[in-house]
Amino acid sequence: MTTARGKFITIEGLDGCGKSTQLERLAVALRKQGMNVVTTREPGGTAIGEKVRAVLLDSRTAGLDPWAELALMFAARAQHIAEVIRPALERGKFVLCDRFTDSSEAYQGGGRQLGSEPVLTLHRTLCGGLQPDLTILMDSDVAASVERARRRNQQNPGQQHDENRFESESRAFFERVRGTFLAIAEREPQRVAVVNARRQPDPVSEEILGIVRERLLGSKETPAAGGRR
Numbered sequence: 562m563t564t565a566r567g568k569f570i571t572i573e574g575l576d577g578c579g580k581s582t583q584l585e586r587l588a589v590a591l592r593k594q595g596m597n598v599v600t601t602r603e604p605g606g607t608a609i610g611e612k613v614r615a616v617l618l619d620s621r622t623a624g625l626d627p628w629a630e631l632a633l634m635f636a637a638r639a640q641h642i643a644e645v646i647r648p649a650l651e652r653g654k655f656v657l658c659d660r661f662t663d664s665s666e667a668y669q670g671g672g673r674q675l676g677s678e679p680v681l682t683l684h685r686t687l688c689g690g691l692q693p694d695l696t697i698l699m700d701s702d703v704a705a706s707v708e709r710a711r712r713r714n715q716q717n718p719g720q721q722h723d724e725n726r727f728e729s730e731s732r733a734f735f736e737r738v739r740g741t742f743l744a745i746a747e748r749e750p751q752r753v754a755v756v757n758a759r760r761q762p763d764p765v766s767e768e769i770l771g772i773v774r775e776r777l778l779g780s781k782e783t784p785a786a787g788g789r790r
């Protein structure tokens with residue numbers, strides 16, 4: 562007996578835009594509907610990938626070349642796909658992943674100005690062209706998001722290894738990251754849905770669930786159509 566391939570959903574956006582909260586809420590909602598859900602994140606998601614993540618995010622990692630940074634992102638991703646994502650999809654599961662290749666295109670391609678082409682080429686070569694069935698792009702303002710991410714990390718000073726090296730980047734860097742995310746959404750509207758993240762968590766989760774239902778579960782019914790806003 563063959564099982565239908567599962568669904569691969571990624572959530573993208575700036576640091577501090579509320580992605581992780583929304584990913585957890587979506588997982589809870591899908592599980593309630595009887596789906597078998599795996600949640601994971603990048604960089605990381607495997608024992609090897611988490612070691613790479615520690616190097617990438619630790620603010621003590623000094624002098625990392627942007628190309629080396631890009632290569633490490635893809636090293637962690639290739640392992641993640643082989644060990645977690647593909648096997649789960651083959652077993653018919655829903656895989657919800659906090660960041661994927663769009664983050665490399667936005668941060669390394671846009672933020673670090675390496676360009677989209679090398680990122681897309683690496684994706685084809687190292688990820689076998691695996692594409693999410695749906696990507697939720699949580700769009701928010703640069704200043705508010707980055708400030709929130711910094712506050713969050715300052716509240717957890719004990720988690721040295723998880724301190725985010727990217728959060729010390731300039732405003733211009735994050736404007737390029739956001740611009741690249743939006744350009745990806747414009748290029749691939751069939752895959753990427755843009756959600757306004759400058760709102761309270763509740764309306765954002767309702768909208769995300771509505772998009773997942775409509776695009777992946779073949780249901781036209783959205784929470785808003787059900788009368789609640």
Ligand code: TYD
Nearest residue numbers: 575576577603604634660664665668725727
């Ligand atoms: P994380 O602490 O997970 O931040 P967030 O909660 O905002 O996702 O750190 C992940 C950081 O890694 C984030 O700043 C974005 C960056 N990143 C890249 O630069 N390229 C990538 O390909 C990925 C997956 C993440």
